[in-house]
Amino acid sequence: MAMIRALQLLADRQVELVEREPPAPPAPDQVQLRVRAVGLNHIDVWGFRGMAFAKRLYPISVGAEAACEIIAVGAAVTNVKPGDRVVPYSALTCGVCASCLRGRDNLCENPSGVRGFHINGFAQDITNHPARLVVKIPATVSMHDAACVAVAYSTVEHMLFDNAQLEPAEWVLVHAGGSGIGSIAIRIAKSIGCTVITTVGSADKAARATALGADHVINYREDRFEGIVRKLTRKKGVDVVFEHTGADTWAGSLLSMKRGGRLVTCGATSGPTASLNLMQLFQQQYRIVGSFGAPLSALARGLDRIASGVKPVIDTVYPLADFRAGLGRLESRDVFGKILVEL
CATH class of the missing domain: 3.90.180.10 (Medium-chain alcohol dehydrogenases, catalytic domain)
Incomplete structure (x- = not known):
């Protein structure tokens, strides 16, 4: 050969x-x-x-x-x-x-x-x-x-459904909506009827995220995203935070969550170390889940999503x-x- x-x-x-x-x-x-x-x-x-x-x-x-x-x-x-x-x-x-x-x-x-x-x-x-x-x-x-599918779709499937247990009609904050997994998370969350808030770093990405279906797009270089999230949710906060950027967004992500909200994280591109207010954690009854990789079954689910039109x-x-x-x-x-x- x-x-x-x-x-x-x-x-x-x-x-x-x-x-x-x-x-x-x-x-x-x-x-x-x-x-x-x-x-x-x-x-x-x-x-x-x-x-x-x-x-x-x-x-x-x-x-x-x-x-x-x-x-x-x-x-x-x-x-x-x-x-x-x-x-x-x-x-x-x-x-x-x-x-x-x-x-x-x-x-x-x-x-x-x-x-x-x-x-x-x-x-x-x-x-x-x-x-x-x-x-x-x-x-x-x-x-x-x-x-x-093998990394991106399966990661999102595992994060949103196996770990965060996202349900239709919930509010979800997706960080870095222009990234590979961020853009997929927007499309999947919208496909089941969720309200999606996403963060991006430029006006061009904001326009593209809107075209992708995000309900609210925040340019994190211009605004503190957690403040906008609180206003959009009438100070209630989102049900789920899709976190994969790390240190730069960690504190704001916690402030963006409703009582009993879920945060799922799979990355730390802006840094691996962040502080955590333990009183905030238990008083607000947050659920924070680390997510790495995905089970084999998530690949099949990702392929089915694409076949259904969520490309x-x-x-x-x-x-x-x-x-x-x-x-x-x-x-x-x-x-x-x-x-x-x-x-």
């Missing part, structure tokens, strides 16, 4: 497109995937900077989120076949611990790592993957849209050779929606 392309991180902040030997035929429980598109996320930025939170060996192929086509299956595989389009789950979970057996894959007790972060990722033409960790793409869902916003699609430009765009926050890399 001919050589394949792979986008590899050779050292911290040093990425290069190389040619390498193709993988061996799939093991009995594996599928062989032709990767069609890769979605970029802040986990890629962290990995590029060397923030892997675990030892890893260089070089390592990047890319944690992908849409693929199956080109071969192992002898024991029965759930998929060659020609099927699939989204691979990026965490290599054990499948046998108590958490995995309960469908809480992202709490796996014996994971082998996250692809593109600890171990070789999907930014390569062909790769092998466990057959139990792929989800079929519905016929009506494009490869570009499917490439937003992602695609900011830019780059060729594989321009991965670094896409990563730079993501780092600069000069983005509205998802950035993809096409193979």
